[in-house]
Amino acid sequence: DAMVIQNPRYQVTQFGKPVTLSCSQTLNHNVMYWYQQKSSQAPKLLFHYYDKDFNNEADTPDNFQSRRPNTSFCFLDIRSPGLGDAAMYLCATSRLPLNEQFFGPGTRLTVL
Amino acid sequence: ILNVEQSPQSLHVQEGDSTNFTCSFPSSNFYALHWYRWETAKSPEALFVMTLNGDEKKKGRISATLNTKEGYSYLYIKGSQPEDSATYLCASYSGGYQKVTFGIGTKLQVIP
Numbered sequence: 001d002a003m004v005i006q007n008p009r010y011q012v013t014q015f016g017k018p019v020t021l022s023c024s025q026t027l028n029h030n031v032m033y034w035y036q037q038k039s040s041q042a043p044k045l046l047f048h049y050y051d052k053d054f055n056n057e058a059d060t061p062d063n064f065q066s067r068r069p070n071t072s073f074c075f076l077d078i079r080s081p082g083l084g085d086a087a088m089y090l091c092a093t094s095r096l097p098l099n100e101q102f103f104g105p106g107t108r109l110t111v112l
Numbered sequence: 113i114l115n116v117e118q119s120p121q122s123l124h125v126q127e128g129d130s131t132n133f134t135c136s137f138p139s140s141n142f143y144a145l146h147w148y149r150w151e152t153a154k155s156p157e158a159l160f161v162m163t164l165n166g167d168e169k170k171k172g173r174i175s176a177t178l179n180t181k182e183g184y185s186y187l188y189i190k191g192s193q194p195e196d197s198a199t200y201l202c203a204s205y206s207g208g209y210q211k212v213t214f215g216i217g218t219k220l221q222v223i224p
Contacts, residue, residue, distance in 0.1 A: 033212075040216070042116070042215055042216040043214045044214075045212055045213070048210065050210065055210055090156075097205075098205055099161070100146060100158035100161050101146070101148075101156075101158065103148075104155060105155050106155070
């Protein structure tokens with residue numbers, strides 16, 4: 001089945017230790033999104049790729065970077081995680097902007 | 113309205129009851145409104161993609177309406193069943209076709 005896969009499902013890192021979250025898709029969609037969801041809050045868009053074009057939200061901290069080496073994969077790098085970065089990170093894809101999004105299961109990040 | 117607001121934030125209904133909840137979004141520069149259902153331990157799944165003022169969409173017992181002039185959408189569930197228990201998220205594309213903002217969601221629990 002075509003799907004969106006996120007690895008790992010649970011990630012524990014130490015304060016200040018770089019961490020990378022990965023997302024892959026078999027849908028061949030053009031757009032890939034990264035969201036951060038903290039407890040009892042709305043999912044917040046961090047950035048997205050439309051093909052190779054990177055679109056960063058204005059309020060996304062510089063600590064967060066992303067790479068999309070090809071259509072299928074997208075990575076979220078957190079260069080120096082702080083305690084406030086503990087959250088659920090959701091990856092989603094859509095064929096085009098405005099189309100319905102297909103979500104992965106999320107990665108729950110814990111920062112110690 | 114500057115942000116996407118959903119109400120109520122949580123709701124308990126008896127099996128068989130009909131229910132509805134609201135999503136309010138910025139009406140200026142509107143492109144689309146999505147509804148997603150997010151069951152516990154699963155990924156969010158799209159219910160509806162709505163773009164035109166007056167749109168009405170239906171999927172089984174669930175339907176949605178859209179008013180883009182005043183910036184709100186209603187989601188209706190007829191004859192709620194325990195399997196309808198989930199968080200219902202709306203996402204607004206306002207201010208740019210690539211700018212998506214999610215609401216905090218309405219958590220519905222259907223009591224057998």
